[in-house]
Amino acid sequence: MPVRAWVRCFPRDISRLPEIFHFAHEFAEEEGVGAGPSHALDLVLEELFTNFVRHNRDGRHEIEVGLERFDAAVQLTLRDFDVAPFDPTKVPSPDLTLPLEAQSRGGRGIHLVRKLSREFHYGHRDGVSAITVSLSLSPGQEP
């Protein structure tokens, strides 16, 4: 069980990313999360936050970021309120075997999330989109 859930809301503006990183670094320091998982946390937070901002352009509410430390994992949850469904777990990864010119421009961020995460789930209920990602704290499993 986590000792404490860290939850904060951020304006849906990509220029506010440094504030999200600051929040994540505060969490990592207080909860004893190492440099490797903390780096993975930054990457996943950025990719998912920017994904919510770009795919729900009509969204009017702030995006909620929740972080929890468990024994062997960090769980992060992003919630976007009053929005249409958009499931990032269904976004195909780019075909990395194709020549660069033939690869699609999109999908690299979500591909990165898949590579970094132990679990990656999406749900939509009553107008709320929620993404939950679990990151391993085990040595050797972080970037």
Next chain:
Amino acid sequence: MFEIKFGTNGNLSLSGRLDASHADRAVQTLKHVSGVVVADCEALDYISSAGITVILELHKRLHGSGGGLRLVGMNPKIRTVFVYTGLDKVLNIE
């Protein structure tokens, strides 16, 4: 904070965090870079997919006009992001 410094030989030095909030400014700053360019990444602390796209577009433009881009001095964290996105096989990384 993200910064691009230009050397007298036309080479670049990247430092700080190249994330989505700095990507547009980086594209503007790199718009006039041409020829064969070495980008020193030793002081680069963080790069996301948005930052990778900036590098990738620069690589394509330089490569397409007969030049090229060489990335040097990456720390392991930064290199891992290029490996995970499959671009370590495409870009010239030393």
